[in-house]
Amino acid sequence: MKKRNSNPKLATTKSRLDLKRRDFFTLLGGGIAVYLSSKNPSELLALPLIQRREVPEDFNAFITIYEDGTVICHVGKIEMGQGPITSLPQQVADELDVSIESIKMLMGDTGICSYDAGTWGSLTTREYSHYLRAACAEARAVLIELATEHLQILPSNAKVKDGIVYDVTNPEKKVSYGWLTRGNRINRSMDEKPKVKDHTEFHYVGQSLLRADARQKVNGEAIYAADVPMPGRVYAKVLRPPSHHVKLKSVDYSEAGKMTGVEVVRDGDLIAVLHELPDVAERALGTIKATYTADEMEVDHHTIFDHLLNATGNMRGREAEGDLGEGERQADIIFDSEFYDGYKAHAPIEPHTAMAKWEGEKVVVWASVQSPFGAQDQIAQELGIPLEDVRIITPFVGGGFGGKIYHPQVMEVVKIAKLAKKPVLLAYTREEEFFMDFFRSAAVIRIRSGITENGLITLWDYKHYFFEARGSDTIYKVPNKLTTSYSAKRGSPVQPLPTGAWRAPGANSNTFARESQIDIMAAKAGIDPIEFRLKNLADEKMIAVINALVDKFGYTPAKGPSGRGIGMACGTDAGTWVAVMIEVNVDTNTGKVQAIRAVVSQDMGMCVNPQGTALQAESCVTMGMGYALAEDIEFKGGDVISSNFDNYQLPLFSWVPETIDTVILDRQDQPPQGGGEPAIICMGGALANAIYDACGARVFQMPMTPERILKEITSS
Amino acid sequence: MMEKLIRFNLNGKDTEISIDPTLTLLWVLRDQFGLSGTKYGCGIGVCGACTILLDNRAIRSCTYQISDVMDRKVVTIEGLASKGKLHPVQKAFMDKDALQCGYCTPGMIMNATSLLIENPEPSRQEVIDAMQDNLCRCGAHIRIIEAIQQAGQEMKKGTVSHEVKTG
Numbered sequence: 001m002k003k004r005n006s007n008p009k010l011a012t013t014k015s016r017l018d019l020k021r022r023d024f025f026t027l028l029g030g031g032i033a034v035y036l037s038s039k040n041p042s043e044l045l046a047l048p049l050i051q052r053r054e055v056p057e058d059f060n061a062f063i064t065i066y067e068d069g070t071v072i073c074h075v076g077k078i079e080m081g082q083g084p085i086t087s088l089p090q091q092v093a094d095e096l097d098v099s100i101e102s103i104k105m106l107m108g109d110t111g112i113c114s115y116d117a118g119t120w121g122s123l124t125t126r127e128y129s130h131y132l133r134a135a136c137a138e139a140r141a142v143l144i145e146l147a148t149e150h151l152q153i154l155p156s157n158a159k160v161k162d163g164i165v166y167d168v169t170n171p172e173k174k175v176s177y178g179w180l181t182r183g184n185r186i187n188r189s190m191d192e193k194p195k196v197k198d199h200t201e202f203h204y205v206g207q208s209l210l211r212a213d214a215r216q217k218v219n220g221e222a223i224y225a226a227d228v229p230m231p232g233r234v235y236a237k238v239l240r241p242p243s244h245h246v247k248l249k250s251v252d253y254s255e256a257g258k259m260t261g262v263e264v265v266r267d268g269d270l271i272a273v274l275h276e277l278p279d280v281a282e283r284a285l286g287t288i289k290a291t292y293t294a295d296e297m298e299v300d301h302h303t304i305f306d307h308l309l310n311a312t313g314n315m316r317g318r319e320a321e322g323d324l325g326e327g328e329r330q331a332d333i334i335f336d337s338e339f340y341d342g343y344k345a346h347a348p349i350e351p352h353t354a355m356a357k358w359e360g361e362k363v364v365v366w367a368s369v370q371s372p373f374g375a376q377d378q379i380a381q382e383l384g385i386p387l388e389d390v391r392i393i394t395p396f397v398g399g400g401f402g403g404k405i406y407h408p409q410v411m412e413v414v415k416i417a418k419l420a421k422k423p424v425l426l427a428y429t430r431e432e433e434f435f436m437d438f439f440r441s442a443a444v445i446r447i448r449s450g451i452t453e454n455g456l457i458t459l460w461d462y463k464h465y466f467f468e469a470r471g472s473d474t475i476y477k478v479p480n481k482l483t484t485s486y487s488a489k490r491g492s493p494v495q496p497l498p499t500g501a502w503r504a505p506g507a508n509s510n511t512f513a514r515e516s517q518i519d520i521m522a523a524k525a526g527i528d529p530i531e532f533r534l535k536n537l538a539d540e541k542m543i544a545v546i547n548a549l550v551d552k553f554g555y556t557p558a559k560g561p562s563g564r565g566i567g568m569a570c571g572t573d574a575g576t577w578v579a580v581m582i583e584v585n586v587d588t589n590t591g592k593v594q595a596i597r598a599v600v601s602q603d604m605g606m607c608v609n610p611q612g613t614a615l616q617a618e619s620c621v622t623m624g625m626g627y628a629l630a631e632d633i634e635f636k637g638g639d640v641i642s643s644n645f646d647n648y649q650l651p652l653f654s655w656v657p658e659t660i661d662t663v664i665l666d667r668q669d670q671p672p673q674g675g676g677e678p679a680i681i682c683m684g685g686a687l688a689n690a691i692y693d694a695c696g697a698r699v700f701q702m703p704m705t706p707e708r709i710l711k712e713i714t715s716s
Numbered sequence: 717m718m719e720k721l722i723r724f725n726l727n728g729k730d731t732e733i734s735i736d737p738t739l740t741l742l743w744v745l746r747d748q749f750g751l752s753g754t755k756y757g758c759g760i761g762v763c764g765a766c767t768i769l770l771d772n773r774a775i776r777s778c779t780y781q782i783s784d785v786m787d788r789k790v791v792t793i794e795g796l797a798s799k800g801k802l803h804p805v806q807k808a809f810m811d812k813d814a815l816q817c818g819y820c821t822p823g824m825i826m827n828a829t830s831l832l833i834e835n836p837e838p839s840r841q842e843v844i845d846a847m848q849d850n851l852c853r854c855g856a857h858i859r860i861i862e863a864i865q866q867a868g869q870e871m872k873k874g875t876v877s878h879e880v881k882t883g
Contacts, residue, residue, distance in 0.1 A: 081816030081818065081854045082816065083816070210810065210811075210813050211810075211815070211816075213818065214809070214815060215802075216818075217815050217821050218793075218802065218815070218821060219753075219793065219796070219797055220753020220754075220792065220793035220794045221753070221794075224752075224819060226752070227746075277736075277739060277747070278743050279736075279739045279743060348853055349757045349765055349819045349820045349853050350755070351756075351757075396817070396818060396819075398817045398820075399816075399817040399819060399853045400817075401853070427756065430757065430760075430763075615813055615816060619816060619855035619856070620855070622855030622856075622858070623854070623855045644758055644762065645758050645760075645762040645763050645851060646758075646760060650853060652848055653843075653847045653848050653850075653860075653861065654844050654848055656844075656857040656858050658840075659858075660858055
């Protein structure tokens with residue numbers, strides 16, 4: 001090797017990120033980590049900002065390679081539990097030809113990381129990975145080119161292993177990526193972009209790896225937004241109205257202002273009390289007297305479904321095929337059903353949290369968000385300041401499920417900290433978390449369908465009212481069909497509470513309705529519900545997924561209700577074909593459901609980390625039992641009555657089936673699809689069908705509480 | 717509020733703090749002692765994210781005042797490993813991938829540790845009963861049950877004391 005100071009002539013200029021290696025390593029512990037595993041945020045403030053509003057093409061935006069071979073992968077995705085901190089390095093290691101141990105992840109920092117709109121929609125693997133893998137493939141090609149020039153060897157003789165390029169005819173001739181780059185930006189690109197690797201060339205992709213962040217999370221070192229130490233920081237407690245539909249009329253916070261050490265700040269209707277001790281800030285908040293306008297809205301969690309059915313809005317037909325009248329004529333049996341689903345909270349165990357620190361005209365926010373760049377945009381726009389003056393740093397996020405796509409706490413804390421002129425932490429209480437949530441929409445679905453006496457579907461007339469269309473496609477082969485979406489007119493919302501994306505938005509309610517209706521028809525036709533589905537499906541992928549499910553479960557056909565308590569549902573979501581089968585016991589005296597075992601089957605294309613996929617599938621089954629069986633937001637007008645975990649029921653340990661098996665169809669040669677959301681869409685339908693199979697009670701409303709099940713048992 | 721001197725043993729070390737005795741234990745541990753591994757989840761003792769050990773029994777630190785720990789032994793998630801070696805419950809959570817976002821994990825581990833001190837060989841049902849009131853939104857439950865049973869087996873081998881050593 002040449003002398004160390006003889007820089008390769010094609011080397012590099014100072015990294016665009018201008019990050020000294022030291023900066024990273026004071027921030028990173030061993031292994032793969034998000035950098036806030038260090039407890040020294042002030043060092044981060046010295047780092048410069050970059051911003052991009054598109055996923056960048058320059059591979060330097062994704063990775064930086066240091067002299068000792070450490071590869072820093074700086075990506076705008078965040079880690080909220082679904083595992084990109086493990087699955088992204090698997091792909092980087094394979095595309096770059098480096099060891100996975102050499103990769104360290106820096107995630108969700110708008111000052112350092114490559115732009116990403118947000119971590120949602122099961123898009124990290126099926127979309128973002130394409131950019132990341134392409135960037136790494138190009139970096140590898142450039143590094144090999146630099147190495148062959150430096151070593152003066154034939155390109156055809158160059159090979160790479162663990163970040164070292166060597167001559168196959170003389171392995172002593174070698175140079176490392178780290179020596180070539182030394183943490184600097186690589187000023188070269190390939191005119192013809194190299195292909196990413198074929199699945200047969202992978203080493204790490206396809207392997208089951210345990211979570212890379214587990215050690216920090218079991219020993220208490222993992223840092224979340226509320227955990228970032230900051231000298232002089234105070235807690236903010238914000239005055240909240242009793243309802244979403246009222247305005248502040250008068251407020252008296254004089255008493256709070258008299259309390260020792262308490263400061264009150266106000267920006268319009270945003271009123272906050274500050275104190276270094278959260279107990280004292282909370283007491284001060286309790287002394288504020290405020291009056292509000294009245295909430296005129298009468299609708300509540302009982303009347304919401306009539307409210308939705310009677311509302312006026314836009315109507316749009318989709319998936320139109322054949323003629324509904326013809327479908328009616330061909331049918332021997334017609335079925336009319338109406339399905340209902342109440343509001344659900346995201347309820348991550350970590351509430352929305354953010355800490356803001358202003359330095360002159362610039363602000364840094366440590367925030368629990370799914371969209372750090374979105375938060376940056378929002379602050380810059382609302383305050384009219386340049387993007388580069390706003391930096392969002394996302395430590396570990398304690399669960400999101402769509403709820404942290406919306407980040408009202410960020411704007412609030414930025415405004416409060418600006419007035420307070422000191423670092424401020426705003427960590428929502430659980431009560432605030434429930435009140436400020438953007439709930440999963442309440443939903444009504446009407447289906448009119450028909451079958452021949454042989455069990456072939458001839459008619460499918462599907463209407464869904466004022467919630468997302470995702471998952472409303474028929475999936476079955478029906479000659480005469482129409483899907484009609486009713487949606488709110490611009491500026492006149494129909495849902496009385498704020499609503500937003502909740503893990504597979506829309507698809508949970510839609511799949512519950514469709515898959516319940518399928519079973520209702522199968523039972524009437526006297527056909528096993530799986531057989532009925534296979535009879536009416538043309539989609540080869542769906543059929544393969546169901547066959548794999550049946551095999552794994554050891555299912556034997558029977559007409560419903562068989563008394564066995566087995567139910568299934570299937571669908572497509574986030575590019576993945578998915579089916580779930582679950583076995584339950586129903587106590588016919590109490591209406592209580594106990595899950596016994598569950599199997600998830602999916603065709604998700606290439607699977608990066610089967611272990612991570614299994615975790616997500618188990619997560620979907622468990623979380624899905626919550627929305628299907630118990631979770632329901634109680635409200636009146638704009639007043640959210642459900643306010644804490646003592647009156648909003650999350651799934652408990654005793655609910656969990658004894659086994660949850662996950663079957664992943666081998667599709668490594670296909671593009672990767674989503675894994676975080678798909679299985680959860682099946683849970684409402686699978687459980688409704690299992691309950692019916694157990695005891696003959698058909699429940700049309702989620703959550704399928706013991707009371708609702710008992711009512712159907714009594715009436716059936 | 718008048719300050720009071722509170723003496724207690726924290727993660728094996730005798731310590732004292734002069735402070736408003738009515739302050740919530742959770743916030744004092746986090747803000748005054750920098751032990752941010754103990755998490756806020758609900759503030760009413762329902763979710764278990766703030767679980768710590770008080771005299772080797774799991775308690776919800778959001779429902780205690782700092783004065784309640786006077787002359788007693790407190791162990792938080794940071795005090796569970798010994799000389800850098802993870803406690804068997806921590807190790808089992810890693811081995812079983814029994815976590816996702818990780819936010820409820822410290823409370824889960826502290827509650828499980830308390831269970832295993834009391835009952836070193838819990839059945840699956842006993843684990844479920846003991847963990848019932850700890851909430852996890854990510855749905856890691858099935859793996860948490862397995863991890864706790866594995867940790868019990870490890871501890872039974874006698875290589876590790878069931879008690880959490882403090883001081």
